[in-house]
Amino acid sequence: MEYNKFISVLLISLPGLIICNANGSQQRILPDLRRSTVKGVAGRFVVNRDALEREIQSRKQQDGVCGQDVVIELPQSLPHSSYNISYQGEILLASMTLTDDTLAAELSDELKEEISTSFKLFAVYLPVITWMTEEHALLNLCLFSDSTKKITNPSGTNTSGELIQVDRIEEADDGTVTIRLGDDVMVYQIQDDVKCNGETKVGKDFDKVSGKVIKITNYPLSFDWGCEIIGSEISFCKHLDGFRCELERTGGDVCSLMSVTLSKRSPATMKIVNMTGVFREMIPFLAETVPNESFEAELIDRQLSTGIVYPCLTP
Numbered sequence: 001m002e003y004n005k006f007i008s009v010l011l012i013s014l015p016g017l018i019i020c021n022a023n024g025s026q027q028r029i030l031p032d033l034r035r036s037t038v039k040g041v042a043g044r045f046v047v048n049r050d051a052l053e054r055e056i057q058s059r060k061q062q063d064g065v066c067g068q069d070v071v072i073e074l075p076q077s078l079p080h081s082s083y084n085i086s087y088q089g090e091i092l093l094a095s096m097t098l099t100d101d102t103l104a105a106e107l108s109d110e111l112k113e114e115i116s117t118s119f120k121l122f123a124v125y126l127p128v129i130t131w132m133t134e135e136h137a138l139l140n141l142c143l144f145s146d147s148t149k150k151i152t153n154p155s156g157t158n159t160s161g162e163l164i165q166v167d168r169i170e171e172a173d174d175g176t177v178t179i180r181l182g183d184d185v186m187v188y189q190i191q192d193d194v195k196c197n198g199e200t201k202v203g204k205d206f207d208k209v210s211g212k213v214i215k216i217t218n219y220p221l222s223f224d225w226g227c228e229i230i231g232s233e234i235s236f237c238k239h240l241d242g243f244r245c246e247l248e249r250t251g252g253d254v255c256s257l258m259s260v261t262l263s264k265r266s267p268a269t270m271k272i273v274n275m276t277g278v279f280r281e282m283i284p285f286l287a288e289t290v291p292n293e294s295f296e297a298e299l300i301d302r303q304l305s306t307g308i309v310y311p312c313l314t315p
Helices: 049-062 101-106 204-210 235-241 244-250 278-282
Strands: 007-013 016-021 026-048 088-100 118-129 136-145 163-165 168-171 176-181 184-192 214-217 255-275 296-310
Touching: 026 049, 026 101, 026 235, 026 255, 049 088, 049 118, 049 136, 088 101, 088 184, 088 255, 101 235, 176 278, 184 278, 235 244, 244 296
Parallel strands: 136 163, 136 214
Antiparallel strands: 007 016, 016 026, 026 088, 026 296, 088 118, 118 136, 168 176, 176 184, 184 255, 214 255, 255 296
16 A cells, blocks of 8 residues: 655564654554445535635644644646636535444444444545645535434544434435425435446546545544444454554644545546535535536445554645
8 A cells, every 4th residue: 555655764663564654753553453345425515615725724623732733725727627726616415324343243232233334334434635735635524414312423533523413314216315404494406327347447636636545534533443343352452452542642733544445437427406404504615506516426345454643734
């Protein structure tokens, strides 16, 4: 697995990896802690750039300890981006079903009554670059799920971070999806190329948006994969226990590190049709553009192996 071109020395300190970069700073990588499967559609949407800049600054201000040292910036350019970066930026929306294969295999039957191992998610991500030039990551802005059980999301760095429980996520036969919370709704439409099968590679700039190895962070929320809920006998909780002190000192400067072990991808379209109430309040920069159709989208069916890396936002 290729982590980045700035790695000058690789020291193996089992059971984690310490990466020494050219400038002398270090990162610890704990790879392959848990496995998951993701199926759904992801789309890139143009929104107001200033609003995204304000979102980044707001998160830095919430980090009273290290916020001024954190380096998170909007990408200046991405392949095939058909917008004017002087006043426009982009977000990545994902409508998916996520299965935590590790928890499905290791949770007791009793805990499976309380904790969901497979659930629907609608996620809003902000593509950013970190302090390492060309090192892309996704900043998790918010998540919606209709799961009635507790969720320990394997794709982020905080099990409940940004998560909003909604009443229902309804999927119609024509590709229309409606998320309901009380009287408030978010409606979007998905169309995929059902004729496209197999290992078709599409949207290579999607790799550029998230990085070759997908990194997601819930910064500034502290790292928490819910081990207090699911128990210390789960394999990744056992592994993380030896790094608890380091992780507490690191705070929110942690990224999940997801390598794709199997992937099927095909072209798709995604269009936001309507947003009311809480959905407009949570994602105002998207709401002001409705109706908004993705300028690129893809249907994904992926198996992922997820670890963590820290620090990932400060040099």
